[in-house]
Amino acid sequence: MRIELENVRHVYAPGTPFEVEALRGVSLAIEPEEVLGIVGGTGSGKSTLVQHLNLLLVPTSGRVLVDGADVRTIRGRELRGRVGLVFQFPEAALFAPTVEEDVAFAPRRLGLSEGEVHRRVGETLGLLGASHLAGRSPFALSGGEKRRVAIAGVLAMAPEVLVLDEPTAGLDPATREDLLGVVRALREEGTSVVMVSHDLDEVAEVADRVCVLENGEVRAVGAPEEVFYAHPTTAPSTVRVVRPLRGPHPEVGRPVRFEETLAALKGLLEGRV
Amino acid sequence: MTAGRTLGQFYPVASLLHGLDPRAKILGTAALAVGLFLVDSAAGFLLISAVVVLLVAASRIPPGTFVGFLRPVAFIVALTALFQVFFSREGELLLEWGFVQVHEGGLVRGLFLASRILLLVSTAALLTATTAPVALADGIEDLLSPLKKARFPAHELAMMITIALRFIPTLHEEAQKITRAQAARGADFSEGGPIRRARALLPVLVPLTIGAFRRADELAEAMESRGYRGDEGRTRYRELRFRTRDALVLCAAALVVFAGILL
Ligand SMILES: Nc1ncnc2c1ncn2[C@@H]1O[C@H](COP(=O)(O)OP(=O)(O)OP(=O)(O)O)[C@@H](O)[C@H]1O
Ligand SMILES: [Mg+2]
Numbered sequence: 001m002r003i004e005l006e007n008v009r010h011v012y013a014p015g016t017p018f019e020v021e022a023l024r025g026v027s028l029a030i031e032p033e034e035v036l037g038i039v040g041g042t043g044s045g046k047s048t049l050v051q052h053l054n055l056l057l058v059p060t061s062g063r064v065l066v067d068g069a070d071v072r073t074i075r076g077r078e079l080r081g082r083v084g085l086v087f088q089f090p091e092a093a094l095f096a097p098t099v100e101e102d103v104a105f106a107p108r109r110l111g112l113s114e115g116e117v118h119r120r121v122g123e124t125l126g127l128l129g130a131s132h133l134a135g136r137s138p139f140a141l142s143g144g145e146k147r148r149v150a151i152a153g154v155l156a157m158a159p160e161v162l163v164l165d166e167p168t169a170g171l172d173p174a175t176r177e178d179l180l181g182v183v184r185a186l187r188e189e190g191t192s193v194v195m196v197s198h199d200l201d202e203v204a205e206v207a208d209r210v211c212v213l214e215n216g217e218v219r220a221v222g223a224p225e226e227v228f229y230a231h232p233t234t235a236p237s238t239v240r241v242v243r244p245l246r247g248p249h250p251e252v253g254r255p256v257r258f259e260e261t262l263a264a265l266k267g268l269l270e271g272r273v
Numbered sequence: 274m275t276a277g278r279t280l281g282q283f284y285p286v287a288s289l290l291h292g293l294d295p296r297a298k299i300l301g302t303a304a305l306a307v308g309l310f311l312v313d314s315a316a317g318f319l320l321i322s323a324v325v326v327l328l329v330a331a332s333r334i335p336p337g338t339f340v341g342f343l344r345p346v347a348f349i350v351a352l353t354a355l356f357q358v359f360f361s362r363e364g365e366l367l368l369e370w371g372f373v374q375v376h377e378g379g380l381v382r383g384l385f386l387a388s389r390i391l392l393l394v395s396t397a398a399l400l401t402a403t404t405a406p407v408a409l410a411d412g413i414e415d416l417l418s419p420l421k422k423a424r425f426p427a428h429e430l431a432m433m434i435t436i437a438l439r440f441i442p443t444l445h446e447e448a449q450k451i452t453r454a455q456a457a458r459g460a461d462f463s464e465g466g467p468i469r470r471a472r473a474l475l476p477v478l479v480p481l482t483i484g485a486f487r488r489a490d491e492l493a494e495a496m497e498s499r500g501y502r503g504d505e506g507r508t509r510y511r512e513l514r515f516r517t518r519d520a521l522v523l524c525a526a527a528l529v530v531f532a533g534i535l536l
Contacts (some may be wrong), residue, residue: 016338017285056453077461085457092447093454095479105476109459139483153458 001067001082001160001192003030003053008062010048010216022048024216025062030161030194035187037207037224038196039234045216046196047088050163053194054083081110084159088166090150094138099130099149102138106157117156124152127185129178144175151179155186162186163194168202180206204228204236204256225254241265282342283405288333290403295412297519301526302400308530309389309396317533318388324529325395332403342398343391350390357383406438408511415513421504428504440488447484451477 010023022045030036030053038046051057052064055076064071071079087093096102100121107117125131130148133141138149151167164183168176183193183206197203203210204224211221212234220227228235232243238261245252245268252268255261285291290298305321312318329339363378401409414431421427452462455476462473 051453054457056456076456077459080457080459087450087454087457090454092484093451093458093476093480095455095476105460106458109461157459 002032003083003161004065004068005029005049005052005059006063006065008049008052008059008064010045010052010057011060012048014060022216023052023059026213026216026218028211028218028221030192031209033187033190033192034208035183035193035195035206037203037210038194038213039198039200039203039210040213040219042198044213046213047165048216049213050085050165050194050196053161053163054080054085056080056085081157082159083161083163084154084157085163086151086154086165086167088169090154091138091143091146094146094150094153097137098134099125099136099138099141100134102149103152103156106153110157120156120158121152124156125149127155127182128152144171147171147175148178151182159191161192161194163196165196166198167195168197168199176202200228200234200236201238201258204238205258224256228256229254282402284332284334284338284402285405286333288331288403290328290332290399293403293522294513294515294519295404295408296416296513296515297523298400298404299409299412299416301523302396304523304526304530305396306393308533309392311530312389312533312536313385314536316536318385318392320529320533320536321392322388325392325399328399329395332399334402339395339398339402342402343394346390346394350387353390354383354387357386407435410435410438411509411511411513428507436492440485443488444481444485448477448481451480451484 005026005028008023008026009021012018012020012022026045026049028049038049040046048057052059055064055071055074058072066074066079066082094102096105103121103125104117107120112120121134122131125134128148128151130145130152133145133149138146141149147167151164155162167179171179180202183195186193187206187208193206195203195206207224209222210224210227212219212227212231220231228239229243232240235243236256238256238258239254242252242255242261242264246254249268251271252264255264305324309321312321329336332339358375358379359373361376361379361382362374363376364381365377366374367377367380368375404412410431413434414427417425417427417430452460456462458476460473460476462470462477464470465473
C-alpha cells in the first residue's frame, strides 16, 4: 500500500483566535515496505501529519491518496484497519479489564472470527514480548509493559502500514531496543512503518528514508545519509562524529547506522596505523 | 480547542468589558438577571435587549461567534416558547387549526419568555466570555468573603470552581485524544441504537476517569509540595482593583434595570 500526501494543509480551529496552521502544504509519499522516519522539533506538525494517514484528520486543503485513490472515497473504518496508528503515549487509551481483552478490541472490531482474534492476540503479544502479561490488568503494569500492550492493541489489526508516534518516548533502553527490533521484523514481513521520533539515533538505526518537518513544512526528505549529512543540526551522533572527519578523510564515506559507522572508523584507524 | 465555541468559554480579546473588574461584571450580570425576571413590558425588554447588543459590540466578540454561544439553549427556548403559544388560552383567538388554538395572550407570553431566557443566557455568556475563569473565581471569592465570618467556605468554594474550570479544557482535550486513539482501533461512536452507542463510549470513559483521578492526585501533591494550606495567610498574585469605571458600569446597570422595570 502506498500513501501519498499532496500539498496537504491543516488548520486547527479556523476562524477563531485559536487558529493554528499546523501543516503548510506538505507533499510526501509513504512507499510500500519501507521504514519512514519523521523528525522535527516540538510543534512542527508531526502528530498532525500522521493523523492524516488514516483519515482521523481531513486536510483543510490538498489531498491524501491511497494507492492512487482519494481517501475521501474510502470509508474511515476500512482505512483504519489497513493503516494502524499508535498515538503518542498510547497507554492512556487502555481500558479493558485484562490485557488480552484490550488487545482483542481492535481485531474484534474488524469483524474477525473469535478463533482468528485469539490467534492474532497471541501472535502480537508474542511479537512484543508481552505474552506473559495476557491475563493481567493493563492498569497494574509498568510504563514499559503498558506501552508494549498498547502497541499490540493496534498491531493486532495486522495493518499494511503501521504508524508509530514517538513510540519510545520515556522508555528504558532495553524496551526501546526491543521496539526497534519489532519495527525491523515488521519491515521484513512487508509492513511499512512510519516512525515519528525525537531521537535521531534511533531513527538512524531503522529508517530507510527520513523526512524532516519544520514549522509545518517538509524541510528535507530522502535517504538517511543524504538528509543527515546535508543537515548537521538534525543529525544523529554517528553523523556528528563522522562529518568533521570527512574533510581530511573523504574515504570514510557517509555511514549512518552505528555498525556501519564503527566499521568505517575502524577502517580509517587501521589504514593509518 | 473546539471547546472555544461552547457555552461558558472565555474568549480572549482585549476590550472594555474584558478590562473591567470581575466583581463589577458579576454584580452587573446579577442585576440584569434580576431585572429580567421583573421586567414585564415590551419596552422594558427592548431596552435591555438594546443594552445587551451594545455590550456584545463593546466586548469585541464577533457577533457570529456570540450567536454560536447561544446555540446550545436554542432548542429549549424554542420548546418553552411554543408551549406557551399553543397551550395558553388567554386573550383574543388569533388562529384555529383543528384542536390547535393560538391566542393573543399566549403569543405575547411565548415571546416574553423566549426573550427572557435568551437575554439571561446572553448576559451569562457575556460574563464568562469576557472574564478569565481565574478572575471569575477570584471575584466570586471576594464577593462571598463576608460570609466567611459565618464559616462559609468561600475560599474553598472559589478554589474548587477555579480547579473545575481550569480542567474543563484539559479533560476535553484528553477525551478527544482518547476518542481518536480508540477510533484508530476501529471504535465507532455513531452506529447502532442508544444502548450500543453508550457501550461504545466505555473505551473512552474508562481511561478518561482513570486519568482524571490520576490528575487529581498529582494536583493535590503539587499543591501540598508548594505549601498550600487553604485560605489562612494566603496572598494573591492578582490583586483585584475596583476602579471608578467599574463603579460607573455598575451604576449604569442598576439604572437600566430600574428603567426596564418601570417602563
Ligand atoms: N487539537 C489541536 N487544536 C489546536 N491546535 C493544535 C491541536 N493539535 C495540535 N495543535 C497545534 O498544531 C501544531 C502542530 O502540533 P503537532 O501536535 O502536530 O506537533 P508535533 O510535531 O507532533 O509536536 P510534538 O513533538 O510536541 O509532539 C502546534 O502548534 C500545536 O499547538
Ligand atoms: Mg506529536
